[in-house]
Amino acid sequence: MKAFATIAVGHTLVCQKQRMKLIVGLGNPGAEYALTRHNAGFLVLENFARANNIKFKINKRFNALVGEGVIGREKAFLAMPQTFMNLSGNSVRPILNWLKIETDALPFGAIRIKPKGSSGGHNGLNSIIDSISTHEFSRMRLGILGRKNIKVLSNYVLDKFTKTEQKSLPDILDSASQACEYWIDQGVNAAMNKFNR
Numbered sequence: 077m078k079a080f081a082t083i084a085v086g087h088t089l090v091c092q093k094q095r096m097k098l099i100v101g102l103g104n105p106g107a108e109y110a111l112t113r114h115n116a117g118f119l120v121l122e123n124f125a126r127a128n129n130i131k132f133k134i135n136k137r138f139n140a141l142v143g144e145g146v147i148g149r150e151k152a153f154l155a156m157p158q159t160f161m162n163l164s165g166n167s168v169r170p171i172l173n174w175l176k177i178e179t180d181a182l183p184f185g186a187i188r189i190k191p192k193g194s195s196g197g198h199n200g201l202n203s204i205i206d207s208i209s210t211h212e213f214s215r216m217r218l219g220i221l222g223r224k225n226i227k228v229l230s231n232y233v234l235d236k237f238t239k240t241e242q243k244s245l246p247d248i249l250d251s252a253s254q255a256c257e258y259w260i261d262q263g264v265n266a267a268m269n270k271f272n273r
Contacts, residue, residue, distance in 0.1 A: 096175060097260050098153045099124070100168055102200040105158040111242070113220040114233040117200075118156050119245070120218060124253035125154055132156065138174070140167045148261040161200040165207025172208060182219025184241060185248040187255055189216045189268045214264045218252055 101121030109115050125132060130145035132154070141156040153175060157167030182188055192212045195201035205211045220233065222241055237245060251271070259267035 096151045100155045102164050104160050111236050112234050116218045116220055120252040123249040124256045127253050138167050138171050150260045164200040165203035168204045169207040184219050184222040186219035187271045191264050
């Protein structure tokens with residue numbers, strides 16, 4: 077059974093061209109989804125932004141919360157689509173067009189970085205792949221599977237993290253944020269070698 081979020085979470089889409097990198101954290105907008113497993117991507121990106129003093133603001137053109145900053149010597153553009161997960165591509169495609177960027181974007185808490193690949197059955201990634209017509213982008217998955225014998229996966233990912241999981245979450249988000257920073261500064265292969273476990 078596959079259970080991962082997108083980051084940035086589960087999956088993070090990282091694109092680069094001329095020293096500009098884009099990280100997209102996936103999730104659903106709204107307070108009712110704030111601490112759900114489905115929104116691990118948002119949680120990682122928010123943590124990463126706080127650690128690097130990057131502020132988000134709404135961008136109606138992209139239907140996303142966006143922020144910009146410098147990580148090491150690299151410019152970074154962060155985005156959290158507000159389209160709901162399954163329509164993430166509707167937000168990502170206009171961002172890529174505007175930035176003129178070409179794409180090169182588990183158990184609970186596990187981090188997996190890949191230089192490219194399929195959607196793995198993730199509807200948010202499917203939407204992005206369909207919208208940008210390629211799966212040639214690096215991505216990071218953050219594991220959210222906290223138990224076995226899940227009967228309805230769609231209900232599970234929309235549930236809040238358990239109290240036990242919430243205690244572990246700060247360390248997990250810090251690790252994922254560090255992976256994003258390392259990824260931007262050192263590249264996807266170095267980040268894979270350091271953080272995939």
